[in-house]
């Protein structure tokens with residue numbers, strides 16, 4: 001008996017797929033890459049942009065033929081896409097061969113849904129966000145050793161006007177600090193070397209407890225645990241990323257000097273229309289403080305172009321912010337209207353303009369990324385080896401503390417080890433070097 005999970009979207013989804021894999025393995029299923037061999041296929045979906053949704057729908061559609069040959073194949077569609085209002089019914093109508101539909105907060109029902117399906121019952125179960133529990137313990141089949149993802153909170157309260165996430169993930173719910181710390185200890189005792197804390201907006205961790213526990217409390221608790229490991233987190237929101245977070249990052253050796261701080265736009269006018277609750281000056285002042293307190297920090301971001309009302313001047317402000325900050329890398333997106341969000345009802349920018357802007361932005365950021373990467377050449381840096389690099393035979397790869405990918409000659413038994421690497425070259429996606437003895 002085999003399963004295959006197809007994951008789309010963010011790290012949150014990657015980790016939730018590890019939880020569903022845990023459930024399926026407990027039920028006796030083994031992983032397979034081959035869809036024709038799989039008895040259960042799960043689509044863990046994303047709806048943050050239209051192109052993500054369309055790709056997923058295309059991939060579900062392809063399975064129609066497979067399902068005609070194999071009536072006992074179980075197809076489950078779960079996650080963010082199903083959680084949009086009316087989406088579950090639409091999916092069932094468009095793809096009547098789907099057996100199971102679950103929402104973002106009841107993935108733990110996967111087992112009972114599969115058991116029910118084998119007895120002939122189809123399942124659709126989408127919870128309302130008021131019923132979303134914070135902690136339903138699910139077994140986890142981790143797939144990213146030496147890194148372990150750990151949820152610290154679920155949901156989002158920010159309602160950026162372009163974003164569907166608060167509608168499909170519900171309100172912010174923080175996990176108890178003792179539970180998070182216990183998970184971290186457990187992963188460290190199993191040999192994991194890097195912990196990445198996950199939340200849509202990690203800096204507001206604990207605000208729902210109202211007992212003074214906050215993200216800094218959590219980081220400090222974890223950073224003082226014994227043993228050599230790296231601590232990372234994502235994502236941060238500039239409105240909540242304050243000096244106390246920067247200070248704890250700067251003072252604890254094991255918290256990586258790597259910040260992912262989505263800016264979205266360089267124009268204060270657009271930031272206001274996006275309901276981001278910071279302006280260009282505030283963002284730049286945070287960057288200044290980060291750089292002053294952590295000189296070798298790597299800063300990455302998310303940027304969106306083509307938000308309704310974005311003029312040529314607004315776009316120029318985004319380019320100038322990118323030039324000023326010099327992000328080591330950026331995820332760059334074309335704004336995509338999402339049904340039910342305020343921005344979808346605003347007057348939209350023509351497709352051709354969006355295309356021109358994204359091309360310019362990507363070219364600028366790529367040039368900066370290359371320049372920053374070139375400055376690493378000749379340096380000796382600590383790298384945690386994470387995987388083989390499939391593009392170059394006989395090599396393994398990992399990241400520097402600041403988040404740069406580094407490839408070195410070596411065998412898979414190095415995975416999970418910290419090594420010192422002398423950087424010799426910079427090619428498109430990775431730095432290259434040799435391990436120093």
Ligand code: SAH
Nearest residue numbers: 162163200235262302303304333334335336
């Ligand atoms: N909670 C995180 C990540 C949210 S989704 C955060 O706030 O940073 C990841 C990124 O997708 C966002 O940062 C944003 O740049 C992009 N995004 C969200 N909604 C979008 C939309 N409607 N169109 C295009 N990009 C979008």
Ligand code: SF4
Nearest residue numbers: 156158159160163165
């Ligand atoms: Fe979406 Fe904004 Fe929440 Fe991030 S902070 S998930 S962009 S609403």
Ligand code: F3S
Nearest residue numbers: 009010046047048080
């Ligand atoms: Fe997508 Fe849901 Fe993540 S919409 S970006 S998978 S929270």
